[in-house]
Amino acid sequence: MKRPLYVVGSGAVTAAGLDARQTLAAIRASLSAFEEMTLAEPFGAVQIVSRIPTHHQLRRTQGKWLVNMAARAAKEAFRTGARASEATAILLTPPESFRKHPAYEDIAPPEFLAAVIKATGQRFHAGSRAVDGGAAASIGLLERAREIMERQGVEQVLLGGVDSLVNDTDLARLEQAGRLKGEDNAQGLVPGEAAAFVRLTLNPEGGSPVHATIHGVGVSEEKDSVLSDRYSQGRALLAALHDAVRGSGPSESDIDFVVSNSNGERYSGLEQLIARPRFYRTRRERLPTAYPAMTIGDIGAAGGALALMLAADSFLNDYAPGPTVACELSSENGLRAAAVMARMTKR
CATH class of the missing domain: 3.40.47.10 (Thiolase/Chalcone synthase)
Structure with a gap:
């Protein structure tokens, strides 16, 4: 962006x-x-x-x-x-x-x-x-x-x-x-x-010293969607993540945690298992991941905004595992997207 x-x-x-x-x-x-x-x-x-x-x-x-x-x-x-x-x-x-x-x-x-x-x-x-x-x-x-x-x-x-x-x-x-x-x-x-x-x-509001910002976005199309008869190889999710860190914003090594709309299906679990090790190459003891679907189920088209909302709230209320997050989103028809967000402190 x-x-x-x-x-x-x-x-x-x-x-x-x-x-x-x-x-x-x-x-x-x-x-x-x-x-x-x-x-x-x-x-x-x-x-x-x-x-x-x-x-x-x-x-x-x-x-x-x-x-x-x-x-x-x-x-x-x-x-x-x-x-x-x-x-x-x-x-x-x-x-x-x-x-x-x-x-x-x-x-x-x-x-x-x-x-x-x-x-x-x-x-x-x-x-x-x-x-x-x-x-x-x-x-x-x-x-x-x-x-x-x-x-x-x-x-x-x-x-x-x-x-x-x-x-x-x-x-x-x-x-x-x-x-x-x-x-x-x-x-x-x-x-x-x-x-x-x-x-x-486009600009921060209020006098709060902390702001939640979106720095990078990536979108790609997965040919082997959950609607097909094949399992995903994670190519589109990987491409979306790479695009999201391309530019002057945070890089892969800066990402501290993930918010995902994964819904618990075997299909999405295998897609993440294949795609994530190919993107998160920096050594980490762990990669904390929030799955809102564990609380509210699969909410379809509402999942994108909810992921951004959860990531922003974790920064603003100081319970995020770190200052940078990757939001990973999947749609049934094969669309994959990623957004990289960061906690900015007003000096």
């Missing part, structure tokens, strides 16, 4: 907390938001999920449910600052289109962002966009966030995602592929749901 971005605020709604503070506290404490849910198909079957507790009326349709989640998290992130909404752009990643998410039966993908903005009750900058591609696509949008702030008069960007794998369509396809965690599959994913946003600026 030509210049760093500052993470100056966040907002979230997850099964572990109805705001960013609760969610981050639950992840830090290694709590579990998992529960058993009885399925309608096959009738009576039980599946482990990470589901946001809420009144059934808020779940009348999947479309309205996702829009309400996204609007709630975006408003929380927006309220952490004092800039006008007209000078704020939203960059959003909704559920990937290939999944045929039931939310799109209510709201067509081109209309999804407009529905979220309407639900916030604010008027945001015309540079706002929704981009297909899952959690890794959020990281890819960091370069766009920098560009629209430099060239289009945007003062801040709300970068985020919203998703729910707790629906009949996703549960059926994941079950058919043998990817769900259960009694017969210890190395499966736990379907989750969430909305998460981070507020980005």
Whole structure:
């Protein structure tokens, strides 16, 4: 990146907390938001999920449910600052289109962002966009966030995602592929749901002596995705990590820990096993890694912003294992992304 971005605020709604503070506290404490849910198909079957507790009326349709989640998290992130909404752009990643998410039966993908903005009750900058591609696509949008702030008069960007794998369509396809965690599959994913946003600026805010900054971004496409019949050799993740440390920012040897959206599947475990030793070549006694999915399950497209939010919070509240982190993000369709963040101290 030509210049760093500052993470100056966040907002979230997850099964572990109805705001960013609760969610981050639950992840830090290694709590579990998992529960058993009885399925309608096959009738009576039980599946482990990470589901946001809420009144059934808020779940009348999947479309309205996702829009309400996204609007709630975006408003929380927006309220952490004092800039006008007209000078704020939203960059959003909704559920990937290939999944045929039931939310799109209510709201067509081109209309999804407009529905979220309407639900916030604010008027945001015309540079706002929704981009297909899952959690890794959020990281890819960091370069766009920098560009629209430099060239289009945007003062801040709300970068985020919203998703729910707790629906009949996703549960059926994941079950058919043998990817769900259960009694017969210890190395499966736990379907989750969430909305998460981070507020980005080009300059630090407030009088705090500590700031969380994003210095490098890398994005690559994995041909052997989890949807294929082959295991990943980690080529795309490796390429994304190399791109993220290319430039004047932190290098591989500076990285102290990792935040990953790995979901516990055998596929992602093997990908990391192959890719990481080929990138993290500097000798380390250990490489601490945070896996938010251990608390809130696989939250799909919301995972990118949540990883940035967790990394930033660890710097600002002084519980990070070190001053530099690599965020590793994977999307179902094969997109891989990495972002290198650092703790900056104001002198």
